[in-house]
Amino acid sequence: MKKYRVKEVFTPTTPARIAFIDRESINDKLVNALEMPGKQLIVYGHSGSGKTTLLANKLDQLYENHITTHCMKGMKFDQIVLDAFDQLDTYYPSELGTARKNTVSAELTATYFLIKSKLQASETTELTKKEQRILPPQLTPQALGKLLGAAKCCWILEDFHKIDDSEKTQLSQLMKVFMDLSDKYEDLKIVALGAVDTARQVVEYDNEMRNRVAEIHVELMTEPEIESIVKKGEAALNVAFEGELKTLIAKYSNGLASVCHHLCMYMCQAAGVEETATEQIVLDINHFESALRLYVEEASDSIRSAFEKALKQRRKTQYHHTNIILEALCSFNERGASRVELLQKIRRKIPKYPEISLKNTLEKLKTDDYGSMLRFNQTAGLFSFSDLIFRVFAMAHFRNNGVNQKNKGNSASSDVAQLIQLLEAEIKKSFPEGARLFIAKGV
Ligand SMILES: Nc1ncnc2c1ncn2[C@@H]1O[C@H](COP(=O)(O)OP(=O)(O)O)[C@@H](O)[C@H]1O
Numbered sequence: 001m002k003k004y005r006v007k008e009v010f011t012p013t014t015p016a017r018i019a020f021i022d023r024e025s026i027n028d029k030l031v032n033a034l035e036m037p038g039k040q041l042i043v044y045g046h047s048g049s050g051k052t053t054l055l056a057n058k059l060d061q062l063y064e065n066h067i068t069t070h071c072m073k074g075m076k077f078d079q080i081v082l083d084a085f086d087q088l089d090t091y092y093p094s095e096l097g098t099a100r101k102n103t104v105s106a107e108l109t110a111t112y113f114l115i116k117s118k119l120q121a122s123e124t125t126e127l128t129k130k131e132q133r134i135l136p137p138q139l140t141p142q143a144l145g146k147l148l149g150a151a152k153c154c155w156i157l158e159d160f161h162k163i164d165d166s167e168k169t170q171l172s173q174l175m176k177v178f179m180d181l182s183d184k185y186e187d188l189k190i191v192a193l194g195a196v197d198t199a200r201q202v203v204e205y206d207n208e209m210r211n212r213v214a215e216i217h218v219e220l221m222t223e224p225e226i227e228s229i230v231k232k233g234e235a236a237l238n239v240a241f242e243g244e245l246k247t248l249i250a251k252y253s254n255g256l257a258s259v260c261h262h263l264c265m266y267m268c269q270a271a272g273v274e275e276t277a278t279e280q281i282v283l284d285i286n287h288f289e290s291a292l293r294l295y296v297e298e299a300s301d302s303i304r305s306a307f308e309k310a311l312k313q314r315r316k317t318q319y320h321h322t323n324i325i326l327e328a329l330c331s332f333n334e335r336g337a338s339r340v341e342l343l344q345k346i347r348r349k350i351p352k353y354p355e356i357s358l359k360n361t362l363e364k365l366k367t368d369d370y371g372s373m374l375r376f377n378q379t380a381g382l383f384s385f386s387d388l389i390f391r392v393f394a395m396a397h398f399r400n401n402g403v404n405q406k407n408k409g410n411s412a413s414s415d416v417a418q419l420i421q422l423l424e425a426e427i428k429k430s431f432p433e434g435a436r437l438f439i440a441k442g443v
């Protein structure tokens with residue numbers, strides 16, 4: 001039996017490989033788009049839905065080469081182009097003289113070195129910092145396309161939604177140039193990834209490009225998908241999750257595979273499993289409980305900081321919108337509530353609460369700036385907390401603040417032990433399978 005380390009199998013913060021599962025619902029669409037010459041891709045969906053992992057695994061299976069640019073807020077389009085150019089380093093010979101041996105044409109290699117020398121020259125003369133480098137006029141969209149195309153490279157733009165709208169227009173232009181070049185370079189392709197609700201929020205492209213852009217929505221995982229991750233892990237590590245634990249983990253993960261990887265990793269840790277066991281080891285509810293405790297402890301700082309972001313009052317306004325809305329959302333079950341339901345709930349307390357404030361604030365609460373507190377399920381039309389822990393934390397927060405205003409800054413919700421209790425209570429209430437397990441154990 002092949003031996004794996006637990007952290008190679010359960011990967012809460014990096015793309016899964018060993019425990020990677022194919023996503024039936026999108027696999028064909030993604031593979032077709034990746035294989036079709038000239039097709040540009042926009043992959044979108046909630047943060048944590050598995051976009052990066054999916055791409056990483058599929059590119060390994062299907063593509064010769066790829067480069068990845070990680071986009072950040074405030075990044076200019078020129079910098080993005082320069083980042084791609086810098087990464088071409090590995091595909092072009094380090095000396096002009098060896099160019100002919102390479103598959104890349106001599107002319108392109110010459111272009112590459114010309115641009116490289118221009119960049120170096122401007123760096124030494126102006127002593128500019130890397131972030132402020134100037135795009136040499138020779139590094140045109142066509143030139144970049146040819147250089148990438150000749151290297152058989154696909155270009156991944158991670159988190160493209162973070163780029164300012166004014167810069168985004170240029171990407172759509174670049175995509176158009178790449179489409180035109182695909183006659184000659186069939187591997188040339190841009191894949192833009194964004195944690196947003198629609199493809200157009202990632203790249204606003206022209207209607208005439210419609211047929212040549214594939215929009216791929218990565219949904220949060222279904223419970224059977226998450227259970228498959230646990231099963232893959234079981235097989236790789238020679239462990240067995242007892243009884244209904246797989247179902248419980250899947251439910252608890254609430255669509256987020258990273259939660260599943262975290263819990264499984266901590267359960268192995270609790271059972272002293274570090275690598276593939278020689279004889280099968282059984283993981284039970286006690287391990288699950290330890291894992292949950294560790295997960296909450298570990299996450300508590302980031303949960304707190306997410307809440308600080310969400311609840312911070314940016315301006316003096318009549319209402320504390322985020323407070324009002326998150327508190328209202330707590331009164332619904334974990335599946336969440338529609339906007340109309342939320343409005344009704346809020347207006348019972350504040351009859352004149354403006355609908356537009358609700359609409360705007362809900363949008364904000366989905367963004368990084370507000371701790372990515374909420375998610376919106378398009379199919380069901382429901383807003384919910386993006387992580388079950390957020391929901392439990394919010395319930396504790398509002399309960400405590402409601403009862404005891406004096407303790408506001410130091411609410412007992414910061415108390416991990418209490419949070420765990422609430423989590424367990426929540427599990428018992430929401431997930432009958434979990435309840436049975438806890439009851440069996442006598443918790
Ligand atoms: N298909 C998959 N199979 C197994 N684990 C996955 C899969 N997709 C994502 N994951 C896990 O989920 C977590 C988040 O995935 P990621 O690709 O970073 O999401 P996104 O890029 O959409 O934010 C990671 O821990 C990753 O290992």
Ligand SMILES: [Mg+2]
Pocket residue numbers: 051052053158
């Ligand atoms: Mg990602």
